[in-house]
Amino acid sequence: MKKTTSDIGMNRTGIATSPIDSADITQAALARQPSHLGDESLILKVRQQYALESEGVGSVPPPVSLKGVAKTAVDMLKGSKPTVFIDKLGERAAFERTGVRLYQGALGKLEALGSWEGGPTREGLERILNDELSHFGLVTEALTKLGADPTAVTPSADVVAVASMGIPAVVSDPRMNLRDTLSALLVAELTDNACWEMLIELARGVGHDTLADRFQLALDAEAQHLSMVRGWLSSGVTLEARAAPMPQAEATRPAPLV
Numbered sequence: 416m417k418k419t420t421s422d423i424g425m426n427r428t429g430i431a432t433s434p435i436d437s438a439d440i441t442q443a444a445l446a447r448q449p450s451h452l453g454d455e456s457l458i459l460k461v462r463q464q465y466a467l468e469s470e471g472v473g474s475v476p477p478p479v480s481l482k483g484v485a486k487t488a489v490d491m492l493k494g495s496k497p498t499v500f501i502d503k504l505g506e507r508a509a510f511e512r513t514g515v516r517l518y519q520g521a522l523g524k525l526e527a528l529g530s531w532e533g534g535p536t537r538e539g540l541e542r543i544l545n546d547e548l549s550h551f552g553l554v555t556e557a558l559t560k561l562g563a564d565p566t567a568v569t570p571s572a573d574v575v576a577v578a579s580m581g582i583p584a585v586v587s588d589p590r591m592n593l594r595d596t597l598s599a600l601l602v603a604e605l606t607d608n609a610c611w612e613m614l615i616e617l618a619r620g621v622g623h624d625t626l627a628d629r630f631q632l633a634l635d636a637e638a639q640h641l642s643m644v645r646g647w648l649s650s651g652v653t654l655e656a657r658a659a660p661m662p663q664a665e666a667t668r669p670a671p672l673v
């Protein structure tokens with residue numbers, strides 16, 4: 416079976432690996448003066464200066480259709496800023512699109528490594544993958560109807576992509592097993608649930624009640640994803656903590672791919 420994350424091995428990252436060397440290093444560090452007498456306040460000031468000078472991560476592109484231009488003008492006359500909704504729709508589109516890739520990666524690990532009792536099934540992962548794809552379609556359709564370009568990377572899409580950069584890195588890392596992958600998917604699903612909730616509030620606030628009703632159905636599906644991923648992960652951790660190999664994983668592990 417694939418090595419689990421909690422097996423004992425030659426991990427040398429801790430100071431206790433070599434008590435003699437670590438005592439030497441500690442003594443040497445205490446004997447020397449710091450190379451710089453400052454503290455973290457200087458770098459904080461530099462970062463504040465950069466933040467003040469920065470123009471932000473980007474902008475929302477202008478509407479691409481005449482209907483979109485007209486709608487934007489009407490909304491602005493009414494005192495609202497329609498680009499906020501477009502920005503957040505762009506964020507959801509980016510996240511759902513990435514979600515499809517994440518579950519494709521999870522399916523690849525399931526195929527190669529197998530699952531465990533109470534762990535993810537092919538049907539379960541495929542169901543979530545298809546939901547993410549349909550949510551991407553829903554948001555894309557909404558953007559198009561509002562006269563926006565659904566292929567544009569909006570500022571919030573950029574922010575969420577940077578914030579969640581580690582998730583696809585875990586999913587695609589061959590050293591990290593299916594259980595590790597579920598830990599990353601849990602982060603994604605928690606974020607996804609919170610962000611759909613905010614998008615629904617925003618949609619209702621700007622008078623798009625029909626869209627908000629459709630988004631609520633997406634949120635209902637996301638709540639199920641979260642529950643499924645949490646359950647799979649929890650059973651994997653519990654099984655491993657019993658100090659026995661995951662029997663189901665052994666039983667269902669397919670033959671090597673090459």
Ligand SMILES: [Fe+2]
Nearest residue numbers: 604607637640
């Ligand atoms: Fe999801």
